[in-house]
Amino acid sequence: DVKVTQSSRYLVKRTGEKVFLECVQDMDHENMFWYRQDPGLGLRLIYFSYDVKMKEKGDIPEGYSVSREKKERFSLILESASTNQTSMYLCASTRSRGLAGELFFGEGSRLTVL
């Protein structure tokens, strides 16, 4: 069974803390994505990666960075967490780079910044 695993389901952090969200996929997919999900706004793309050590900004990259040192792992970093980054974060992966293929999502990481 294909699987995308996010390291933490729930996190509570304080303003200014550095936050790491980890995502691992076991499907040998080239492409990985980080989205944030807020009510009424759907999913918004933060960063994505088509290959190891490669990253591209999505629609809302401000305040975030990412790391992809291995093909199966894509990390989202909040250098200095702020309250407006309280949200649900979803990691996803897909194989194809041409016509959009199926995105496989993790279960999400709900981050609260106090």
Place this chain on the structure above:
Amino acid sequence: TQLLEQSPQFLSIQEGENLTVYCNSSSVFSSLQWYRQEPGEGPVLLVTVVTGGEVKKLKRLTFQFGDARKDSSLHITAAQPGDTGLYLCAGDAGGGNKLTFGTGTQLKVEL
């Protein structure tokens, strides 16, 4: 950034009723996907439509891609409590898997 507006945002219906969810944009998409997300889970793909005017059926769910490939609809016949969830459309503008997601429709089907 292309925008995908979904309507309605919330829908609460009784078991057995029919419903339609709309996904609209001013942009053209090369393909459009529909996902369903249940509480505590990530979204799961239901269908992908790629041709203008295309209709696909998945049991009681019927998906249609607009002729101009700017909009789509999801129709559910005889809704059941198991259909409860957040429905998301997502369009591919041809940028290679960089999908734009819609605003979402939260559906609740009650007994």
